Amino acid sequence: MHLIDTKTNKRYEVVVDIVDEQDFKQITKSKFFFNWKEEKKNIIYKLMLDDEILGLMSCFDNEGDKRIEIKLLSVSKENRGQNKRYERIAGTLIGYACREATKRYGIEGCVSLVPKTQLKHHYIQQYGMMDAGKQVFLEGEQLLRMLKEYEL
Amino acid sequence: MKNRKLNEKYTDKELAESFVFRDDLSAEEKKQSDADLREIRNNLRSKVTPKQMLLSRLLQLKYQIEDYLKNPNYDAERSFGFFLRSYLDALEIKHKDFASDISINETELSQILNKHRNPSEKIIIRLEIHSNKIIPAITWFRLLEKQREYEIMTDNSLRIRERDRVSNILKVS
Numbered sequence: 001m002h003l004i005d006t007k008t009n010k011r012y013e014v015v016v017d018i019v020d021e022q023d024f025k026q027i028t029k030s031k032f033f034f035n036w037k038e039e040k041k042n043i044i045y046k047l048m049l050d051d052e053i054l055g056l057m058s059c060f061d062n063e064g065d066k067r068i069e070i071k072l073l074s075v076s077k078e079n080r081g082q083n084k085r086y087e088r089i090a091g092t093l094i095g096y097a098c099r100e101a102t103k104r105y106g107i108e109g110c111v112s113l114v115p116k117t118q119l120k121h122h123y124i125q126q127y128g129m130m131d132a133g134k135q136v137f138l139e140g141e142q143l144l145r146m147l148k149e150y151e152l
Numbered sequence: 153m154k155n156r157k158l159n160e161k162y163t164d165k166e167l168a169e170s171f172v173f174r175d176d177l178s179a180e181e182k183k184q185s186d187a188d189l190r191e192i193r194n195n196l197r198s199k200v201t202p203k204q205m206l207l208s209r210l211l212q213l214k215y216q217i218e219d220y221l222k223n224p225n226y227d228a229e230r231s232f233g234f235f236l237r238s239y240l241d242a243l244e245i246k247h248k249d250f251a252s253d254i255s256i257n258e259t260e261l262s263q264i265l266n267k268h269r270n271p272s273e274k275i276i277i278r279l280e281i282h283s284n285k286i287i288p289a290i291t292w293f294r295l296l297e298k299q300r301e302y303e304i305m306t307d308n309s310l311r312i313r314e315r316d317r318v319s320n321i322l323k324v325s
Contacts (some may be wrong), residue, residue: 013254014219017220019219020191033158033171034174038187057172062186064190065186065190067189070172071172071174071175072172072173073171073172073176075169075170075171079170080162080166080169080170081161081162081166081170082166084303088169090168090169091169099211099215100215102211102212102215103212103215103216103219106208106209106212107200107204107205107208107209108197109208110193113172114175114177114182114185114190115168115172116167116173118164119164119167119168119173121164122164122165122167122168122169123168126165126168126169130192130196132185132188132189132192132193133185133187133188133189134177134185135185135186135189137189137193138195139193139196140196140199140200141199141200141204144204144207144208144211147211152211152215
């Protein structure tokens, strides 16, 4: 898994891990937009470059449906928009959700999210998600493609 | 209010590359939307090819090994042989055929599967080649090292046997 520095094009290896209590000291609303403490009922993953958290994703494992639901995701403030420092943060986190779905449910595993209407088209275009009306999802070929793209 | 500020600052594409927002569906809407998704997924399932199925099984095994390696605890059940057996199960291959694929005899394979023998580095490399690098040699190697690490820490009978072969034991502690 790697990110790309937008200025130098240099690749940086990153890790994704589960957030622990200590991490909440550096998870602020100003940096990650949402109140992440509200997500403690779900699994929260952090994407890290060295010791710095660059992205967060909250997931719910819907075991009955063999589906990981992405409930919330945010990249750090300095990595949004046209002046962002690194590329691929959100994609790597979504890719990691695909990894978890495959690990738990094999080929039947699925990753889904409920998009804001105006963003739906972009999730489909950017990550190859499929349209299921109010939700978009990855499964089968599209999910395997994400794993390959993000080197998982 | 806050979302409006984001909409002013970023394009929709930039927002999709930075966020997934909390959904605002009612419980009933979410339930209906889950049912819709379930139906679409059921229809898609018949389109999975054998190749995708195999790739998915191999990746599933790789992730399970990686997570076990990350866990600091040792689990005697999860030996090299255990995961190699899972590899053969994923491929649905007969032991005899797999032994032939990686140029070892069936007895040697059986000894590795049953923890009576450790695989050589050559075999570990052959496993990587056999999976077309889906499961890299380093993953198999680390699995073996985790097992060896545990054995060296806990093998007291070996310590008792080897003590007689060491003299001038340092008198510091």
